[in-house]
Each structure stands twice: as C-alpha cells, then as structure tokens.
Amino acid sequence: AQSVTQPDIHITVSEGASLELRCNYSYGATPYLFWYVQSPGQGLQLLLKYFSGDTLVQGIKGFEAEFKRSQSSFNLRKPSVHWSDAAEYFCAVGAPSSSNTGKLIFGQGTTLQVKP
Amino acid sequence: DGGITQSPKYLFRKEGQNVTLSCEQNLNHDAMYWYRQDPGQGLRLIYYSQIVNDFQKGDIAEGYSVSREKKESFPLTVTSAQKNPTAFYLCASSHQGAGELFFGEGSRLTVL
Numbered sequence: 697a698q699s700v701t702q703p704d705i706h707i708t709v710s711e712g713a714s715l716e717l718r719c720n721y722s723y724g725a726t727p728y729l730f731w732y733v734q735s736p737g738q739g740l741q742l743l744l745k746y747f748s749g750d751t752l753v754q755g756i757k758g759f760e761a762e763f764k765r766s767q768s769s770f771n772l773r774k775p776s777v778h779w780s781d782a783a784e785y786f787c788a789v790g791a792p793s794s795s796n797t798g799k800l801i802f803g804q805g806t807t808l809q810v811k812p
Numbered sequence: 813d814g815g816i817t818q819s820p821k822y823l824f825r826k827e828g829q830n831v832t833l834s835c836e837q838n839l840n841h842d843a844m845y846w847y848r849q850d851p852g853q854g855l856r857l858i859y860y861s862q863i864v865n866d867f868q869k870g871d872i873a874e875g876y877s878v879s880r881e882k883k884e885s886f887p888l889t890v891t892s893a894q895k896n897p898t899a900f901y902l903c904a905s906s907h908q909g910a911g912e913l914f915f916g917e918g919s920r921l922t923v924l
Contacts, residue, residue, distance in 0.1 A: 742912060800911075
C-alpha cells in the first residue's frame, strides 16, 4: 500500500540550530515528492518538490531536501532555524505520470517548535 | 492575485444539519480537491474533480457530497450522515498532471 511516514510527531530545536525532518515513503515507483508547511489555522504552502533529476532540491525560506531512492526517503533540512519556522510540516507523495490525477498522499505531519 | 478562496473560515453547525463549504479558484486550474485535516492524522482526501461536471470519491467520501458545475468552483456539502464532521477542511487545485497542489486557507467546521 502507498504510504508516507513522518517518524517525528514533534521536534524542538533552538534558534540558529540545524534542522532535519524525516520522511519515508512506500510507493511502487519513484513518486513525485513534496514538502509543505502549515502555520496554525492556515492552508498549506509548498516548500519544495522533487520530480526528477538532481536529488538535492532547493526550496523557499532556505530549506532543502534530499531524495534517497535506496532508503525511500525525502528528508527536509535547514542549516539554521529561525523562530518564524515554527509550524507544522507535511511530506507528501504523488503519482509520477502524465495521467497524474494530482492526488497526494500526506504524512501525519511534524510539528516544529523553536526555542529562543 | 490568483489564488483559492474558501468560505466561511469558521462555521458552527447543529447536529442533523447539512452545511456547504465554498471553494473558488481563479488560477485556471483544471483539477480541484477537498481534504479533511484532523490533529495527528495529516490530510485525507474526500473528493476530487479533474474536469467540470465530473468528480471522484477519495478515501473518506462517506457523508460528503460535491458538485463541479463551473471550473472555478468546487463546493463541499457536509451532510447529516457524516458521523464526525468537526474538522479543518482544505480545498486545493492543480493543473492537470502537474502534481503540485495549491491550497486555500481552510474552513474550520464545529458541530455543536
């Protein structure tokens, strides 16, 4: 079955520290991969996406993610966290075909808390 | 600016009442989606539509209904048959085959 797992429900880091949020997926082929961020009571904003090519993807707000096919992982990283990064982060996968319906499967989310 | 507008942002409903959540987009996207979000469960797909006058059930369609009479609009009705309707509802849209979803700001429904 297709699924996305975010092993860490809640992570706390100090401002200025580095961050890595984990994402593992189960899919029949290499899917499209996404990371979204959500502030409380708001919609989701796309941070970055991987479709093909370079496995290290750069996104907005200084985030990057690395696709590792052998590990079925797409971990999100940021070298130095800012207090404004506190939010909930979702990893998602979608079908990689021209007939892609756009349906995405989401992980359960990781809540990031930033300590001053 | 182009985007997705959901209304109302907050809605309260008595048990046994139907309620309709509005979703309008001006991005000229073909596909539209409704997701339900509950704490600790991520987002679950309720319904999606790839073209006007056509839609498909998602993973948790029971107790919900939709229509797609216009490309720009994809309203969701939460019926009295939905046993646990209190949740945060998110509407999204995408270009056909593009993969990436654009989200609205969400509607929070509370059943009293």
